[in-house]
Amino acid sequence: MDLGTAFDYAIERYPNKIALVQDHKVLTFQQLNEEVNRLAFSLQKLGIVKRDRVMALLKNRLETVCLFWAVQKLGAIFTPINLRLSPEDTQYCINDAEPKIVVYEKFSQRSVQCAKFNERPILISLDPDEGDLSYQELISRGIGDFSSFSHNDSDDIAVMLYTSGTTGVPKGVPRYHKNEYASTMAHIIQNRYEIFDSTLGAMPLYHTMGIRSLLSMCVLNGKYVLSPDFDVRKALALLAEEKITCLYMYPSMYLELLKDPRFSDFDLSSLQKIGYAGAPMSAALTKKCFEMLKPAHFINHYGSTEIYTFTTCSNLDKKPGCAGRPGIHQKIRLVPTDGSQASSSDTIIRPGEIGEITVQAESIEAFKGYWNRPDATRKAIRNHWYHTGDLGYFDEDGDLYVVGRVDEMVISAGENIAPTEVEEVLLQHPKVWEVVVMGEEDERWGQIVAAFIVPKDSSLTAQELDQFCKQHPKLSNFKRPRKYVFVNEIPKSPSGKTLRRELRKEHLTITEL
Template sequence: MFDLGRSFLASVERRPTAIAVADGKLHKTYETWFNDIQSVARALEGFGLRKGDRLLVVMQNRWQMATLHWACQFSGIIVTPVNWRSTAQDLEFFIADTAARVIAYDESASEAVRTSPAAQSLVHITAGLAENQGGHEFESLLGHQGETVIRAAPDDVSLMLYTSGTSGKPKGVPRMHRAERTAALAHVAQNLYRHDECTLGVMPLYHTMGVRSLLSMALVDGKFVCIPKFDPQATLEAIEKEQVSNLYLVPTLYHMLIEHPDFSPERVRSVDKLGYAGAPMSAGLIARVEEAFNPSLFVNHYGSSEIYTFTIDQNASRKPGSSGRAALNQRIRVVRNGAETPDEEVAIGEEGEIIADMNGDEAFQGYWQRPDADRKALRNGWYFTSDTGYFDAEGDLFVTGRVDDLIITGGENVSPAEIEDVLSLHPQVEEVVVVGLPDERWGNIITAFIKPRTSIEEKELDRHCIERELTRFKRPRRYVFVNEIPKSPVGKILRRVLREQGDSSTNSQ
C-alpha cells in the first residue's frame, strides 16, 4: 500500500502542470508545489526532526500550513496541528504532551506563542507575521535543492489530531498513513469526486474534515483552495474565482453562507456536490441549502477523529435527521448505555450507545499516552463512541446526543467540564452546569446555567472567562440564572432537565 508521500508523488507524475493549491493570488502546480514540499521536508530535518518526531503547527488554513502537512508525509515526521485559537495555557499542554521541539505558527497564534514559556524554548517557523519575532520565516525554507525525501511507510504515523474529552484535557489521536490514505480514498468514493475537482479548504487543518479535504484533492489531482478563516464574502469570492466544484462544511458555515446578503445561487453555480459533517443539520436548513445550491449530491457524513467515517447518507434531504448507514470501511452497532461488551445490542428504535468496529481500515490504534482513555473507549475490538442513537425500522442510524454530554458547536467539540471548571472559580458562582442547546446556526450554543451567590451580570462572567484564558469558541453564548440546579435523589445533575428548561425559555421568547 502507498504511504501518503508516494500518493502525492503519483499525482505529480500524472498531472505535473495541474493546479494543486490556491491561496489568494498564489497558485502552484503539482510539480512546483512538490519542489517546495521537498525543500521544507529537508529543512525540517535540518532542524533536527526525525521520523516519528512531532511538529506542532498552529496556523490558519494557508498554503504554508498545507505545505508543512505534506512535508511531514514525506519525511515521516508526525504533523500535529492544533487550534489556532489556542491560548498560551493550551500551548503549554500541547508542547508537554507531544514533546515537540519545533513549532510553526502564524499571526493568529503569535500572542499565545509569545506568552508561552514552553513555546519560547522551541525552534520557531513563522508565516506571515506582521513583525519578526525571531525564528525561521517560512520563505527561508524554500528553494533549496537536495535528495528526494521519502521516508514514511504505510504503518508509520502520519499525523496526530487532538480531540476534546469529558476531563477537559484534549486527547491525542495518532493516525497511520494507511488509515489516513484509506479514509481519503473512501471520502473520494463516497462523495463521487472526479479528476480535477476543486474544493474549498476552509475547514481547519487541525480538524479531521479539513485534513480529509486536503488529502482527497491530492488523490484525484484536484485543487485545494485555502481560506484562512471563514468569512462569507471571501468564501463567495473564492468559489466564483476558483470555480469550486464541491463543498465539505459544518452546518454552521452553510447557514452563514446562504444568509449573507451577497449570496446568490448564480455565484455558487460551479458547486455541484455538497457534504456536511461535525454536527446535525436541521430539516429547515437542509431544505434551504438544497434550494440554494441545487446539488447533484448532498452527503451527510457522521464520523470522528478516531475513526474517520461511521455512516454516510448520500441523499441528506431524503430523511432529515438520519445519518444513513455504515460507510465503506465500517460496521456500526447500537448497544445498551453502559454496556461493557459489543454484544449488548438494543432493539430497533431503542436508544443506546453507538459503537464502531476497530477492524475497519480507517481506525486509529489508540490514544496518545492515554491508557485511561483507551480503557474507556476501546473494548473487545470495538470503539465506543460516547454518542447515543438508534436504528429505525429501515436500518438508518439517528444520532441523538452524547453519553458524556460533549457539546458540538460550529463543528468544534467542547467539553462542558472545562467551562464549568473556569466559571466555578468565580466567587459569586455557587453552582454551574454547562449544556448545549439546539441552534440552527451553530448546531448547539454553549449555555451556562448559573446558581449565583449574589446578583451577577453576564458581562462579568464573560470577563472572568477571558481572564482565565478560556478559548473564545468555548465561552458561553448564553447564561441562564436559576435558583437551583436540578439533581436526582442521589445528587446526579439532571442535564436533560436543564436542556428542556432552556429550550422552553428560548421558544417562549
Template sequence: MLDLGRTFLQSVDRAAAATALVDGALRLSWFEWARAIGGVQRGLAALGLRPGDHVLGVLQNRHEAATLHWACQFAGLVMTPLNWRAKPEEIDYALGDSGAKLLVYEAVSQEAVSQSLLARAVVRITVGDVAGDDPRFAQAFAELADPTPLARAEDLSLMLYTSGTTGAPKGVPRRQRAERVAALAHVAQNRYGYGERTLGVMPLYHTMGVRSLLTMALVDGRFVCMPRFDAAAALRAIEAERVSHLYLVPTLYHDLLSHPDFKRTDTQSVRKLGFAGAPMHDALLLRLQQAFQPELFVNHYGSSEIYTFSINQNAVGKPGSAGRAGINTRLRVIKLDSKNPQHVAAPLEEGQIVADLLSDEAFEGYHNRPEANARSLRDGWYFTGDTGYVDEEGDLFVTGRVDDMIISGGENISPVDIESVLSLHPSVDEVAVAGLKDERWGQRVVAFVKARDNVAAESLDAHCRASDLVNFKRPREYVFVREIPKSPVGKVLRRKLVAGEFDAAPPPLPAVPPA
C-alpha cells in the first residue's frame, strides 16, 4: 500500500502546475509545495530527528502547519498537533506523554510555551512574528529540496489528542495506512472529483482538519488555509478561490449563514456540503439547504479513533439520521447497560454505539493508557461512548453521549431530540439541553436558549407541546444565555451548563398588549 509521502507525489506527478496551497497572498503549486516540504524534511533531519520521533505543533491552520504535517509523513515522524489555545500544563502533558523531540509554535501560543517547564528541554522552532531567540521556521527550513519518502504505510502518521472531557486527554496514534484509507473513504463518501477545492479551517489538531488536508492530495485539489475562523474572511475565501466543498462543524455553518455578508457573497461554487463533530439541528439543515442548494449534503459521524462510523448522504431527506456504516466500517447499537458487543438492541431501542476495530480506518489503542483501552476496546469492538438507535429502515440516529443521558423520573432522555424540536422555533438561534439535579425527579430537563429576539419561556413550552415530543421529555425550565458554551471545534459543553458556567442573558421583556 502507498504511504502518505508517495500519495502526495501522485498529485505532483499528475498536476505539478496546479495550485495546491493558498494562504493569504501565498500560492504554491503542487511542485512548489513539494519542494517546500522537501526543505522542511531536510531541516528536520538536520535537527537530529529520526523516524518514529514525535513533533509537537501548537499552530493555527497556516501554511507552515500544513507543510510541517506533510514533511513528517515523508520523514516517518509522528506529527502530534495540539490546540493552539493550549495552556502551559497541557503542553507539558503532551510533551511528557508523547516524548516529542521538537516543538513548533507561533505568537498566539508563545506565552503558554514560555510557561511550559518541559518546553525548555526540547528543540523549539517559531513560526511567524515571534520575539525571542528560538530559531525561526523560515530560516531553519529555508532550503528547497525534493522530498524523499522514507516512511512506509505501517509507520505511524500522527497522534491526535482527544478533547479530554473526562480526565487527561488520550493520545490516539494512527498509522499512515489508516490515514490514507480514511482519506480515500472521505473522497468516495463525499464524491470528490479531481481539482476539488476546500476551505482549510477545521483545525489540524482535529481529525476533520487532517482529513481535509489529506484528501486534497488524492484529487489534486486546493487547500485554502484559514488560520482562525472568521465568517467574513471565510466568505471572501469561498468566493475568491471558488471553493467547491465545505466540511465544517454545525457551529461554523451557523456563523456563515448569520453573517451579514452572506447574502452579498457569491457561493455558487459550493456544490457539496459535509458536516461532523456534532449533531445539526433541523432548522440549520433547512437553512443550509435553501442557501446553498447543494448537490450533496453529507452527515458524517466518526471519531479520532475510527474516522468513519457512518454517513448519511441525504442529510436533509432524513434529518437527524447519521445514516449507515461507512464503506470501511461495521457498527451496531447494543444494550445501554451492556459491556458485551453481542447484546444488540432492538430497532428503535436506545443503546450504546459500538464499531468494529477491524476497520481499515481504526486505531489500535490509546498511547500509554491501558485503563482507557480496557474501558473502550472490548472483544474487537470500540465502545464510542455515544448513544443512539437504529430505526426500522436500518438508519442510525445518534442521540448523545452516554455521560449526557438525562435520567428523570426513571426515564432515559437524550438531549438531541429536544434540541431539534426547539431549534425549529423562529425565535431560537441556538439551544442546548442538559439535566440538572432535582430532588424529586433525580434530574430535570433544562433548555439553555440563545434567542434571536424577545421570546418567553411560555412560547417555547407551547411550541414543544404542539410538537410530537413526548411529554416527559419536555423541558421543565428554560434558561436564556448570551452564548452556548462550546469546545474549540464547536461541540456543546454540557458540563459547563450543568456547572453554571455560562453567561446568562437578561430575562425576556413582557409582551406589550395591543393598544
C-alpha cells in the first residue's frame, strides 16, 4: 500500500466526512482532494517527477497537508524540516536533500533567503510577494480533477525526515511507503483509534509523530484539526469546540495544558485516548494526566524517526514511566554497554541490569539507512540490529524501562547511576518544578551527580534537597547529588528533549555539598 492510494481510498469511502479544520475553515475529504489535485497538477508542470525531493519549511497548516498529499500522488518525496533550525542547519539540509522545490512561509523566510544553494531550487512562498511563485498561484493554475498520478511501489521513498539531534548536523531519514503505512497501522492499533476519531494536529509535520497523526486520521476518515501556532489556551478551546477524541503530544505539551489556570473552563469530555512520545514523562505528570483528563486509554510510545515503534506501555496507572513491551512489528534486546558482546545475539541481560536498547532493523517500520551518510548508518545498524544509544532495563514482568542515554550514564566511584532514577526522586519534592541530572567530572570519584533544578519556590535550598534525598527510601546514598544548580528553565529541543550542553552553560547558582 502506498500513501497516495490510501488517501484516494479514504476519499472514495467517505467523501463528505470532515477531513480538516483550521481557523473555522472546514474541508471534507472531497474538498481537500480538489485542492491537493490542483497543487499536484501545478507541481507536475514545474517538473516534479518520481523521487524528486519537495522540501517544506512550514508550520502545521492546510497548505502543509495539501503539499504532503500532492507530493505522494506524484511519487515524489515529502521532505519537511524544522522551520526553527538555524540558517546554517537549514542550508545544510537543503544542500543535503537537493530538493527541486522549497516551500516556505514568513516565519522561515530568513533561513531560505540566507541559504547558499549548491543547486538553486524553485522557491515557493505562502506570501504572494515572495519567492519565484506563490502557493496561491499554484492552486489557481491547477485542475481539481487532475488524475495523472504516478504509481508508487511500497519500496519507494515517501517521506524523508531530518533528525533533530542535539549534536552534529541533522541526518536525513528516508522512509518508504511500506514503513509509513505499517507504522500508521501500528499507531492506530496501539492507540486504539477508531473510524471517525478526531485529533489535534499539535505535533509538527516535520516530526514522525506529526506525520503519524495525519496519516491515522486519513486511514480512519477522521478529523484533523490544525492550529499553525501551538497556543495552550487555543488548544484547549479547539479540544472542546471540535469535541476531539484523541491526543498525541510531547510530555512538555501536556504539562503546559494541565497547568493552564483556565483548564477547568473547557469541556474535554470527548477526549478519550491520549498518548505521548519524544521524551520521558514523570510519574507526577502521568498521575496528573489521569486525574485531569480521565482518559479511557493512555499510552507511552517509545520509538524514533528511524524505526517508528520500539515499545509501548498502556498500563501507566500501575507503571508510570514504563516503556512496556515491543510493538506489533518489533523485537528488542539489551546489550552490554561496554561493547564486549554488543554484536552477539546470545547476550543475556538479566532483569534489573542496565544495557543499551537495540531494535531489530528488519522490521517493516524500520528505515534502511541515512541519506548520504553511510558512516552514520554503519554506526547505527550492526548485524541487523539498530543501536538506539538509549539505556534501559527489564523488570521482573519483562517490561522495559528507559533510564537515559549511553553517554549520559553517571559513573561515580565505579558505580553506574541512571539519571532518571535520581530525577524521579527529586521531582517528588514539593518545591521542585523540573529537574535534570547529569554527571560532572570529579578528580576523586571520576564523576559526581549534579542536579539542575527549576524550583517552584524560591526558598528552596541545596541543603533541603540533600536532606530529602538522604531520607528517601528509594535512593541509595551513593546516588544522591553532590551538586545542585538552580536554573530558570530547562532548555529543550523542538521535540522536547533536554539540551544538556546548553543547560551546563546557562546555570545561575551552583552549590556543591
